[in-house]
Amino acid sequence: MSVLVLADHDQGVLSPATARIVHAVAELGTVDILLAGENIAAPAQSASTLAGVAKVLTAEGLFVADSLEMLLSTLTVRYHYVVASAGSVGKDVLPRLAAKLDLMPVTDVTAILGPNRFERPIYAGNALQTVASNQPKHLLTLRASAFRAAATGNAAPIEAIDTSGVSSAAKLIASHRTQSETPDLATAQIVVGGGIAVGSAEGFQLIESLAKKLNAAVGATRAAVDAGYAPNDWQVGQTGKIIAPDLYIAIGISGALQHLAGIQGAKKIVAINTDPEAPLVKLADIALIGDLFQVIPQLIAELDKIGLKR
Ligand SMILES: Cc1cc2nc3c(=O)[nH]c(=O)nc-3n(C[C@H](O)[C@H](O)[C@H](O)COP(=O)(O)OP(=O)(O)OC[C@H]3O[C@@H](n4cnc5c(N)ncnc54)[C@H](O)[C@@H]3O)c2cc1C
Structure with missing residues (x-):
């Protein structure tokens, strides 16, 4: 079985959520990480050190939800699982990919119980639902905070992928970020x-x-x-x-x-x-x-x- 993890990164730094996702999915199969976006050299390097990662794929450029979905759909054919954190990017992209592939995504997963059994909270966390999915591929968003982070010390190869066929109907006009001295x-x-x-x-x-x-x-x-x-x-x-x-x-x-x-x-x-x-x-x-x-x-x-x- 093979797993593709969509990494979260911002301003040249890999999100700690990605190490947690990698640890969570390590038992499902061989894990590759996709880093897509601008300024990804340093986060790709960090991703390559995570234990359990076989390969880091990089796609340099500006991606918005539809182009990221297009990129993922070209890669998905190689993977049994496509996994993202249940953050703003994962919540935006995975459902689009699921619609394109006519699959049901399993979202906000807090425990992986087996190759096709996933636990997720429902009713504002007042009940836990176990989802058994018999689909040919699994598209998952994981609640990163529910999992421990993967160890470091690995040196997985980093491979740039061709993005020439990827386009977007949307255009990013501007982005405004909140300045904060406190941690995320x-x-x-x-x-x-x-x-x-x-x-x-x-x-x-x-x-x-x-x-x-x-x-x-x-x-x-x-x-x-x-x-x-x-x-x-x-x-x-x-x-x-x-x-x-x-x-x-x-x-x-x-x-x-x-x-x-x-x-x-x-x-x-x-x-x-x-x-x-x-x-x-x-x-x-x-x-x-x-x-x-x-x-x-x-x-x-x-x-x-x-x-x-x-
Ligand atoms: C669909 C829906 C979604 C919602 N989503 C969220 C959500 O995501 N997050 C969320 O937080 N809420 C959410 N809410 C609102 C939620 O129901 C509560 O109204 C809200 O969390 C209450 O906020 P609070 O504790 O600040 O206020 P209150 O419930 O009014 O509590 C104030 C507390 O402060 C204490 N207090 C008063 N004075 C002092 C003092 N001087 N020193 C110390 N303590 C003092 C009081 O004893 C009291 O316990 C949602 C509601 C709905 C309907």
């Missing part, structure tokens, strides 16, 4: 999340200060995002990002089901809340009952004392 939410080891109780965008600066001390990413509830206290891309939950940090510090967050759907992979949860009956307080490994506007400055002062600064 989806892969951060520590996340500090704020809820509606933070009260304002200025209040979120307090959350950001704590996050900076801990080298953590900042998350928010939908209520805080809807109120305009935090940007859209900080939203964690069913309709936001899925996170799986080692530590999640939830500040002024009640723990609605839709928020919990995004934090099920968190290994340890600390809740800071005035309400001892809040669902997230009950779920947390450690709960600090108190007013966030008193607790957070104290916490920052204590971190300063022990010299835990960025």
Whole structure:
């Protein structure tokens, strides 16, 4: 069996999600990685070091969803599995490829139970579904945070592929990126999340200060995002990002089901809340009952004392 993994990369850096996907699919067969896009020399080099990778294919150029789907469809004939992370690129490209090949994609996979059995959460993570697929090929998106990363130390060959027949009906006019000093939410080891109780965008600066001390990413509830206290891309939950940090510090967050759907992979949860009956307080490994506007400055002062600064 052979597997093609579509790598995620940005600004010349391979996403940590790709190492997790490679580890997850290693038992399915021989794994090749496809790196498509601009500025891919360094990420291709990183991909070649991942244990279990047989070959890294590179396609240099600007790809949007339809051209990436076209590129993948020319390669798919060689593979039994085509796998991407369930991030923005994978969610955009894999369903297009599935439609083209008349296959059913299996999305948001959190466990691979066998060559054609995959587990995925449904109902906002309140139930797990096992999908058995008897299709000739499998198109999968994987929730990278559910898997461990592959080790490094490999030196797989890197091979440029011909993209001359690939075209696109779409044209990229401009892209705008959010500038952030904090790590990426989806892969951060520590996340500090704020809820509606933070009260304002200025209040979120307090959350950001704590996050900076801990080298953590900042998350928010939908209520805080809807109120305009935090940007859209900080939203964690069913309709936001899925996170799986080692530590999640939830500040002024009640723990609605839709928020919990995004934090099920968190290994340890600390809740800071005035309400001892809040669902997230009950779920947390450690709960600090108190007013966030008193607790957070104290916490920052204590971190300063022990010299835990960025
Ligand atoms: C279809 C759908 C999708 C949704 N998707 C998402 C999603 O992806 N992500 C998401 O987060 N939500 C989502 N929601 C919204 C979700 O249902 C909740 O409304 C939201 O998560 C609540 O946010 P919150 O915890 O900030 O606010 P609240 O539920 O109002 O909780 C505020 C908490 O702050 C505490 N508090 C108050 N003052 C203080 C203080 N001074 N110090 C400390 N604690 C204090 C309170 O005790 C309370 O527990 C979705 C809803 C729907 C219907």
